[in-house]
Amino acid sequence: VRVNQSRLKKLLLDLIGIESVWENENEIATYIFNKLKPIADQVEYQEVSGCGPNVIGNFFGKDEGPTMLFNAHMDTVKVFKGWKRNYRGEEIGDRIYGLGACDMKAGLAAMIEALYCLKDSGITLKGNLIFTAVSDEEGFSRGTYQLIKSGKLGKIDYGIISEPSGLDIEIGAGGRLVFDVHISGLSAHAAEKEGINAIEELSKIVLHLKEMSMEHDEKYGVKGKLTVLYAESSKPSLSVPDYSLLRVDRHYLPGRTREEIAEEFREFVNSTPNLKANVEIGLMERPTPFMKHFLLSEDETIVKIVERAARKVLGRAPACFIGLSVNDANYLNNIAKIPTVCYGPSGANMHSPDEYVEFSSVVDASRIYYQIVENTLT
Numbered sequence: 001v002r003v004n005q006s007r008l009k010k011l012l013l014d015l016i017g018i019e020s021v022w023e024n025e026n027e028i029a030t031y032i033f034n035k036l037k038p039i040a041d042q043v044e045y046q047e048v049s050g051c052g053p054n055v056i057g058n059f060f061g062k063d064e065g066p067t068m069l070f071n072a073h074m075d076t077v078k079v080f081k082g083w084k085r086n087y088r089g090e091e092i093g094d095r096i097y098g099l100g101a102c103d104m105k106a107g108l109a110a111m112i113e114a115l116y117c118l119k120d121s122g123i124t125l126k127g128n129l130i131f132t133a134v135s136d137e138e139g140f141s142r143g144t145y146q147l148i149k150s151g152k153l154g155k156i157d158y159g160i161i162s163e164p165s166g167l168d169i170e171i172g173a174g175g176r177l178v179f180d181v182h183i184s185g186l187s188a189h190a191a192e193k194e195g196i197n198a199i200e201e202l203s204k205i206v207l208h209l210k211e212m213s214m215e216h217d218e219k220y221g222v223k224g225k226l227t228v229l230y231a232e233s234s235k236p237s238l239s240v241p242d243y244s245l246l247r248v249d250r251h252y253l254p255g256r257t258r259e260e261i262a263e264e265f266r267e268f269v270n271s272t273p274n275l276k277a278n279v280e281i282g283l284m285e286r287p288t289p290f291m292k293h294f295l296l297s298e299d300e301t302i303v304k305i306v307e308r309a310a311r312k313v314l315g316r317a318p319a320c321f322i323g324l325s326v327n328d329a330n331y332l333n334n335i336a337k338i339p340t341v342c343y344g345p346s347g348a349n350m351h352s353p354d355e356y357v358e359f360s361s362v363v364d365a366s367r368i369y370y371q372i373v374e375n376t377l378t
């Protein structure tokens with residue numbers, strides 16, 4: 001069985017052409033539903049509150065083998081400023097540019113093409129394959145969270161998410177907390193008194209946070225990160241602002257705990273030099289839980305399954321690595337307890353202008369997904 005490259009390219013360009021910023025996945029979900037309809041044993045939508053629906057495609061086996069989950073998110077981030085290429089899709093050499101081209105419409109297309117190859121092959125599966133196209137990964141992961149909480153998945157042995165991974169295997173990912181720092185100053189007449197300016201106090205904290213050191217993992221060469229995400233203050237008036245809010249993203253590595261990270265952050269903020277304001281720290285509110293880190297062993301079966309297929313298709317062994325960013329694999333590993341890796345194509349500029357994927361790596365990824373199905377489920 002061979003991957004049909006022109007079918008795959010058309011699928012990828014179609015997907016890039018459909019707007020699907022998180023919470024707006026209705027149109028792309030319909031497109032994917034219609035693609036799966038002729039090839040899956042069963043396809044259905046699953047409603048996700050506040051977002052477009054998940055699409056679930058079942059490929060039933062004879063219950064004589066394991067059950068595998070293929071998962072891909074349909075949503076993208078919004079269009080950021082600075083695009084020089086067409087964010088609705090532009091092909092230049094091996095590169096396909098577009099919003100979500102790499103993250104992760106390429107992985108989504110590669111998995112669907114692998115399902116088409118399965119249909120083309122006429123093989124009867126022993127194990128079961130469940131393909132889920134999910135919404136809101138770039139928002140609050142409500143799609144995958146709903147999938148897990150609904151109990152719809154049943155017993156699954158292994159999971160693969162086709163997030164871009166440069167054709168290497170992401171066996172672990174960091175955890176994430178987002179802190180809300182509430183800063184209370186003292187208002188005063190803007191023309192006459194200093195008061196305690198909550199924006200100036202916020203600035204001191206922001207600059208101090210630049211000095212905070214992050215944990216790092218020697219073996220996998222990855223480091224924790226802190227990013228100031230957002231700030232706001234009390235409404236401008238003729239008064240010194242007495243309130244500001246600072247929102248800070250903290251991605252931390254496996255091996256640390258949430259409690260440690262929260263305590264460390266609190267202490268560091270409170271040690272800001274010359275801080276006069278009163279500071280309270282909480283976690284940002286969100287509709288789903290914050291994600292905990294996960295890390296699989298390189299000897300875990302799913303890692304070996306991907307390694308074997310990749311070796312066969314690429315003729316070389318893929319590397320294992322830890323990604324810092326959270327993704328739906330955090331929920332699948334931690335909440336659903338499905339050993340899940342991320343494995344997908346190569347590209348660059350994710351969440352940035354001129355995002356692209358290398359089409360040859362999308363073809364390879366698709367071949368590898370098909371090979372995984374053949375090795376594991378037949």
Ligand SMILES: [Zn+2]
Nearest residue numbers: 103104137163
């Ligand atoms: Zn992604």
